Every structure is written in C-alpha cells, then in structure tokens.
Amino acid sequence: MSWQFLFDTAVANLTAALTTTEGIIAAISAAIAGAFVVASTFVKTMIPLRCLAVGSNLGFLVYGALHPSLIMLALHATLLPINIFRTAQMVKLTRRVSEAAQASDLSGVWLRPYMRNRRYRAGHVLFRKGDKADHLFFLASGRIEFVEIGQVMEAGRLFGEIAFFAPDKCRSLTARCVTDCLVLRIDELTFKQLYFQNPAFGFEVVSLIAGRLMADRHRLEAMVAAAGQTESVSHAT
Structure with a gap:
C-alpha cells in the first residue's frame, strides 16, 4: 500500500464528508481541535495548556460524534472531564494563593x-x-x-x-x-x-x-x- 493511495483515500473521504452539513461541521471541529493541539506546543504554563486540551477534547468529541468515530468519541469523552477538573483545581489554587497574598494572610x-x-x-x-x-x-x-x-x-x-x-x-x-x-x-x-x-x-x-x-x-x-x-x-x- 503506497503513500499515494493513502493520500488519495483521505482526500476522497474528506470530499465525501464535505457534501453534508454534518460532515462540514465535523471537519471544522476537527480542524479547530487540531489547531488547539498545535497551539498547546507553544505554551509554557499548565493552566493555558489544560484550557487548550479542553478545547481540543470538545472539538474531537464533535468530530467523533458526527463522523462518526466511536474510538475518538470514547477517548475524548474520557479526557474531557479529567482536563476540566485539573483546570478548575489549578485555577482555584491560584485564586486562593493570590487572595492570601493580597490580604497578607500568612497562615497558609x-x-x-x-x-x-x-x-x-x-x-x-x-x-x-x-x-x-x-x-x-x-x-x-x-x-x-x-x-x-x-x-x-x-x-x-x-x-x-x-x-x-x-x-x-x-x-x-x-x-x-x-x-x-x-x-x-x-x-x-x-x-x-x-x-x-x-x-x-x-x-x-x-x-x-x-x-x-x-x-x-x-x-x-x-x-x-x-x-x-x-x-x-x-x-x-
């Protein structure tokens, strides 16, 4: 199986998907999710990274539901709540520490x-x-x-x-x-x-x-x- 065959198959599948409204939405969602993944390679701190992960999870969820792809749907349905929980946890910690610093609360x-x-x-x-x-x-x-x-x-x-x-x-x-x-x-x-x-x-x-x-x-x-x-x-x- 040549690379040319794989490329032609992928193009054919994408073209067929873009003939329907669901296919267009799925393709756009996948493109946005992919952009979030690429952007995550440039961030240096964890909170933005988690936020981008949440965005990519949502995009791939939509793609997996409309394409459809059961494996992708299951994978990102599992990762989404984990990333949301970790993001909320870190944001809460940052808020607590900032409030303590502003109030000069040395209690810890x-x-x-x-x-x-x-x-x-x-x-x-x-x-x-x-x-x-x-x-x-x-x-x-x-x-x-x-x-x-x-x-x-x-x-x-x-x-x-x-x-x-x-x-x-x-x-x-x-x-x-x-x-x-x-x-x-x-x-x-x-x-x-x-x-x-x-x-x-x-x-x-x-x-x-x-x-x-x-x-x-x-x-x-x-x-x-x-x-x-x-x-x-x-x-x-």
Missing part, C-alpha cells in the same frame, strides 16, 4: 487541601534542631512550642517553612506538642508538583514567606527596642 490555610493530616499526643517532638526539613507544616488544632526560644504557637498557623526553603534544609529549632495536636503537612515532592503545574503558585508562596520573614524581623526589632527602653529606664532610676 489555603494549602490545607493539598496536605495530609496526622494527630500527635502532647509531648511528641515533630522535629528537632538540626533535622532535615523535608515537610512543611500547618497546625490545625492544639499548641506547639519551639523549645529553644520558649515560644508557643497557637492553631491556624503555617510553620517550618524557613528551613524547608533554606539552602542547608536543616531545622533551626525543635518543635514539641504542648497539647494533643492535629498537624497537616506537605512533602517536598508534592510542593514541587504544585509549583511546576502552576508557577504562579510558587511565586505567591515566595511572597508569603517573604512577608513572614518581614513580620518576624519587625517583631524582633520591636522586642529589641522595648528591651532598650527598659534598660534606659533602669539606668535612669
């Missing part, structure tokens, strides 16, 4: 759908100073103490993020449960998957962590200033 609550939860008894040590930081944490309930500085953290806060992104990835403090705690965590692999699927997510996370560092710096400066005032008063008296 928007990460909860992507984290796994685990309960710990009072006295349990989540990590020790010097341990490798392979997880980012969110305290859903309970209280956690950072032993070296004697600071107790209440529920509703993200923690462990500094070491998670530090060059040496080592914990600078020990975290111990003061009460029974519900702790959510996300590992590095899951975080990287979220980042590569949606770079806007990674950018906003960096902004939030920078905000947390600035807040810690301002708190430290206020403590130093307060200590200086106390010392000045004691010398004056």
Whole structure:
C-alpha cells in the first residue's frame, strides 16, 4: 500500500464528508481541535495548556460524534472531564494563593487541601534542631512550642517553612506538642508538583514567606527596642 493511495483515500473521504452539513461541521471541529493541539506546543504554563486540551477534547468529541468515530468519541469523552477538573483545581489554587497574598494572610490555610493530616499526643517532638526539613507544616488544632526560644504557637498557623526553603534544609529549632495536636503537612515532592503545574503558585508562596520573614524581623526589632527602653529606664532610676 503506497503513500499515494493513502493520500488519495483521505482526500476522497474528506470530499465525501464535505457534501453534508454534518460532515462540514465535523471537519471544522476537527480542524479547530487540531489547531488547539498545535497551539498547546507553544505554551509554557499548565493552566493555558489544560484550557487548550479542553478545547481540543470538545472539538474531537464533535468530530467523533458526527463522523462518526466511536474510538475518538470514547477517548475524548474520557479526557474531557479529567482536563476540566485539573483546570478548575489549578485555577482555584491560584485564586486562593493570590487572595492570601493580597490580604497578607500568612497562615497558609489555603494549602490545607493539598496536605495530609496526622494527630500527635502532647509531648511528641515533630522535629528537632538540626533535622532535615523535608515537610512543611500547618497546625490545625492544639499548641506547639519551639523549645529553644520558649515560644508557643497557637492553631491556624503555617510553620517550618524557613528551613524547608533554606539552602542547608536543616531545622533551626525543635518543635514539641504542648497539647494533643492535629498537624497537616506537605512533602517536598508534592510542593514541587504544585509549583511546576502552576508557577504562579510558587511565586505567591515566595511572597508569603517573604512577608513572614518581614513580620518576624519587625517583631524582633520591636522586642529589641522595648528591651532598650527598659534598660534606659533602669539606668535612669
């Protein structure tokens, strides 16, 4: 079977299809779907890629229904809901992170759908100073103490993020449960998957962590200033 025969057969089939309204619609749908597939090779981020995939699925669905082609119809009927779900999931994540950044919300609550939860008894040590930081944490309930500085953290806060992104990835403090705690965590692999699927997510996370560092710096400066005032008063008296 020669290439010329295959080409002539394809042209004959296309010509026959274009003689009917259904055939014309099917051909146009296939052409649009093909254009979406070609366009998807030029995009660099996941959300536009998923949107183009949804468009191509719809085009090939119409083609498969009108041509008809059962295999193509079944294939794209399966892929369409998957692509719609993944697109909606990434758009929702982007919106949550953007809203958190605009509101200067440093709690990290928007990460909860992507984290796994685990309960710990009072006295349990989540990590020790010097341990490798392979997880980012969110305290859903309970209280956690950072032993070296004697600071107790209440529920509703993200923690462990500094070491998670530090060059040496080592914990600078020990975290111990003061009460029974519900702790959510996300590992590095899951975080990287979220980042590569949606770079806007990674950018906003960096902004939030920078905000947390600035807040810690301002708190430290206020403590130093307060200590200086106390010392000045004691010398004056």
